Amino acid sequence: MARAVDRSYSSGVRVAPVVLNVPVCSRPVFGFFKDKKESAASKDVAATRSGGGCSSGLCPAPFAVADYLVASCHLTPAQAVKASKVLSHLKSPSKPEAVLAFLSDLGLSDADVAAVVVYDPLLLCSEVDKTLAPRLAELRDLGLSPSQIARLVLVDPARFRRPTIISKLQYYVPLFGSFENLLQALKYNSYLLSSDLENVVKPNVALLRECGLGDCDIAKLCIPVPRLLTSKPERIQAMVARAEDVGVPRGSAMFRHALLAVAFLSEEKIAAKVEFLKKTFRWSEAEVAIAVAKLPVVLRNSQERLLRMSEFLMSEVGLEPEYIAHRPAMLACSLEARLKPRYYVVKFLKEHGLLKPNRSFYTAAQVSEKVFVEKFIRPHKEAAPRLAEDYAATLKGEVPTRFRLQ
Template identity: 65%
Template sequence: MLRFRSCILLTRLLSSPTASPSQGSSLRRLLAAAAAPRISPNPRFAVEDYLVSTCCLSRAQALKAYAKLSHLKSPAKPDAVLAFLAGLGLSAADVAALVARDPQFLCAKVETTLSPNVAGLTSIGLSNAEIARLVSLAPGYFRNRSVVSKLEYYLPLFGSTGDLFRALKYAYSLLGSDLERVVKPNVNLLAECGLGACDIAKLIIGAPRMFSAKPGRVLAMVACAEGIGVPHGSGMFRQALHAVSYLSEDKLAAKVDYLKKTFRWSDTEVRIAVFKRPVVLRRSKDTLQRMSEFLISEVGLEPARIAHLPVMLGLSLEGRLRPRYYVMRFLRENGLLKRNQSYYTIVKWTEKEFLDKFICPHKDAAPYLAEDYASACRGEVPARFIFA
C-alpha cells in the first residue's frame, strides 16, 4: 500500500512545473524503482549515486551528505520520504535543497513521525503549503514529534501563521527550545514585566537567544535593562531588553562609559539618551565615534542636545545625517531656507517628506540640488556641497 501511495505522490512531483528535464529523468527512475517489486535490499546500494541521480544533488553536495547516510543499505526509506515530500507539493529543486541541508531527513519515519506531524499541524489550522514551508525552513525539527505542540503554543502568541513563519525564518531554533522549562517561563516572566503578546513576539524575532536561555539569565537581562534606567512598564523596555541581550554586564558597563566619553555626556545625560533610545547600546564604537565627530564638531550640536534627541544616533550617518546637513547648509547659505529650521527637524522627516519640503520647492532656483543630494547619499561630496 505504501509503495502504491509512493508511486502516486512521485507522479505529482514529476509533473511539477519547476522540475527540470534532468530532475524529471531522475524522478522517473525513482518512480520506476518504486513501482517495481522489491525482493530484497540491494547489497550494492550506492548512496552517493542515489543522492546525485535521484535527489539531484551536486557531486560535492552528495559527498558531504554521504557521511550522514553511509549506513543506508537500501533506497526503501529514502524513496518513502521523497514520496512524502512530493505529496506536500515540494518541487524537485526544493527537495534537493532540503536534502543538501539535512541529509538525515531521508531517514525519517514516514508512518510514525512525518505523517502524524502533518495530521497534527493540519488540525491546528496549517495548510499543506504552510506545512511544506515549515519543512523547508526547519527540516531537522520537523523530524521531531514535538513540532506540533510547539507550533500549537507559538501560533496564538504570534497571532497569525504569517507572523509566526516570519519569526521562524530568523529564529527557527525556537522549535528546539524546551517549552515547559525554558520558553513558557521566559514568556511568563516578560508578561509580568508588562510586555504584551505583540511585544514578546517582536522580541522573539529580534533576540531569539532570550527564549532559549535559562529563566535566570532572562531575569538578569531584566535587571540590566532596569539598571541602565529603563524600568519595566516603560515604552522602551522591549528595546532595552533587545539591546542588553547581546551584552554581558561588563560589556554593557564599558559601552555606557564609552558613550559618556565619546559624546561628553554626564551620568544623567547618558541615562536620558539610553532611556529614550536603547538601540544606541548596539551601535559599534567606530560608528559612535564618527557620529560624535560629525554632530558635535561639524554640525555644532551641544552634547546635551544630542542626549535629549538620541533618535539621531539610530539613523545612518552616510545615508541620512550627513547628506541632509549638506542640503540644509546649502539652502541656508543661498538664502533659500525660509525659516530657521533646526537640524533635527530636517533629519526627522521621512525621505518623501524631506524631498517634498526641502528639494522639490527649489528645483528652479537650484536645479542641481536633487542630483547633488542623491550623490551625497551615495557617499560622494559634490563641489556645491563643499563650504568654505
C-alpha cells in the same frame, strides 16, 4: 593395501617378510585437510550464490548509499559521503524513494530536497504511512497550507518528524501572531521547536509579560532575538535587570528596546560602551543616562560608527553635547544616506536666505523622505532650480563642493 617388509640383516640370514596392513594415501596428509577446507569454502560460496535467494547464481551488488544520494537526492559527492555515514544500515532504496515522493508532493524542488537531506539524512528512513503522512494531516488540521508546511520542513526537517511539533505550533502561532512571524523567528533559531515549553519557554514569556510586554511586543522582540525564549529563565531575568540598570523602567514604552539592546551583553561590555559614549560625545554620566533611556540601541552601535557620528554632528554641524544627548534619535539615522545630504540642503538654504535661521537641522533630519522633499526642496524650485539635482547627487555620495543656485 598390504605391503611386505624386508627384514633381512647384513649377516646374510634371511627372515620371512612381515605383511603390514597400512592404508596408502593418494596425496599428502596435509593436502588432505587443506582440500577439505577448500571444499567447505566452495560450498559456502555456492550456497551464497544459489541458495541465498539469487536464482541467477550471482547476487546483485549491495545498495550504494552514497551513489544513491548523489543520483536521486542531488547531493554533492562530499555531502553524500558525510550523509551516508548515518545511513549505512540502509539496504535498499525503498524507504528513501517513498520519502522523496512525499517531499515532491509537498512541492519541494530538487535543491530543497538536497538541503533537507543534508540537514537531516535520517529523514530518508522515515515511514511515510506511519510518520510523515499523519504529521502532514495534523499540520493541515492546524490550518497550515501545503506551502507553509513545505517551508516548515525546510526550516527543521528533524522536528517535522516528531509528534511534539504539533503542541509547539499550537502554542507559538498565537504568541507570534501568525505562522509567518513564527517562521521568521524559526529561521534565526529553530530551537524554538525543541525547547522545553513548560520549564523554559513559558516561564520566559510570563516574565516578559510581567515587564509590561504584550504578545505583540514579545513577538517583535523575539523575531530578531528568538533566544530570549529558549535561554534559561535565570539568564532572561538577568537581562531584565540589566535593562533596568541602564535607566529604562519596566512598563515603559522603551523597555522592549532596552531589553533588545542589552540582550546577551555582559555588564562589563555595557559599562565599557557607556565609558566610550562619555568620552566620544563629551557627555556626563547623567547625559549618557538620558541618551540611553531615549535610544537604548545606541549601546549596540559600533565604536567606529559612533566616532564618525560625533565628528560630523559636533565638528561639522556644530551641535553641543547636551543637545545631542537630549535628541539621540539622530544617532539612529544613516550618516551617508540621511544626515549629511539633508544637512547640506539646510545649510545651503540658510546661507542664501531661503530658510529661517531658527529652523533646526534636527527637524529636517527626523522627517520622512517624502516630507523632507516637500518642505525643503520643492518650495525652492524657482529660486534654486539645481537644488533637487544636487541633493540627489549627495544621496549617491557625490557631494558637490557647493550647492548651486542656477
